[in-house]
Amino acid sequence: NAYMNGYLGSDLSNSGFGLLWDFIIVHETGHEWFGNSLTADDMADLWIHEGFTTYTEVLYTQSLSGKAAADSFMQGTLDRIENNSPVVGIYGVRNEGSSDMYPKGAALIHMMRLTIGDDELFSSTLRKMVAHFRHGYINTPALLNFWNTQTGKNFNKMFSQYLSTTQVPVLEWRKDKKWIYYRWTRCIDGFNMPVEVQTSCNRLVKLEPTTEWKKIACRNATLTAAGNYYIEIKRID
Numbered sequence: 001n002a003y004m005n006g007y008l009g010s011d012l013s014n015s016g017f018g019l020l021w022d023f024i025i026v027h028e029t030g031h032e033w034f035g036n037s038l039t040a041d042d043m044a045d046l047w048i049h050e051g052f053t054t055y056t057e058v059l060y061t062q063s064l065s066g067k068a069a070a071d072s073f074m075q076g077t078l079d080r081i082e083n084n085s086p087v088v089g090i091y092g093v094r095n096e097g098s099s100d101m102y103p104k105g106a107a108l109i110h111m112m113r114l115t116i117g118d119d120e121l122f123s124s125t126l127r128k129m130v131a132h133f134r135h136g137y138i139n140t141p142a143l144l145n146f147w148n149t150q151t152g153k154n155f156n157k158m159f160s161q162y163l164s165t166t167q168v169p170v171l172e173w174r175k176d177k178k179w180i181y182y183r184w185t186r187c188i189d190g191f192n193m194p195v196e197v198q199t200s201c202n203r204l205v206k207l208e209p210t211t212e213w214k215k216i217a218c219r220n221a222t223l224t225a226a227g228n229y230y231i232e233i234k235r236i237d
């Protein structure tokens with residue numbers, strides 16, 4: 001790394017926070033867990049190595065510089081996603097997924113954390129996963145099953161959406177005098193990721209959109225996403 005901070009002296013996240021530490025040391029140390037201890041049993045699942053290791057950079061930033069810095073670093077990481085081809089490769093033929101396995105893999109993990117909504121539970125589940133699969137093989141279905149079981153959430157649709165497609169889901173919304181209506185579009189059938197939004201009624205609201213219209217009471221409102229969800233929000237009226 002030419003004895004420089006960041007990645008060869010530059011900050012992949014463009015947030016500035018990536019220049020406070022040596023990328024190679026932090027990233028490659030993350031691989032002691034994700035890659036060396038837990039190893040994907042098929043190259044198609046390399047996102048488990050690179051996504052989780054990229055997320056260790058976010059966690060390291062949080063530990064070093066605080067939550068707002070980690071959010072900024074995460075936002076910069078989302079900007080690296082290209083969506084040329086899916087994160088997961090083709091199984092059984094030594095085929096890697098796209099280089100989005102780094103930032104988009106981390107984005108999926110971040111959205112799992114937001115969906116859990118409890119950083120203690122997120123951290124303890126991450127530690128349990130590392131212990132459970134220690135010095136062994138792992139794959140996407142086993143990982144998914146582990147997180148569903150440990151957290152009581154169901155991440156199936158999020159995994160399909162973000163690992164197997166290149167679509168960025170759109171949270172569509174419109175309003176009338178009394179209600180905000182919202183739904184997911186540009187997504188797989190049954191996509192149901194919960195999302196926290198800021199309404200101009202000045203409160204954070206956790207929505208549970210589906211691909212069918214739902215509504216919340218909110219007069220004269222606008223709606224923006226809170227946190228770093230990898231989605232688009234589009235008003236359609």
Ligand SMILES: [Zn+2]
Pocket residue numbers: 027031049050053
């Ligand atoms: Zn790596």
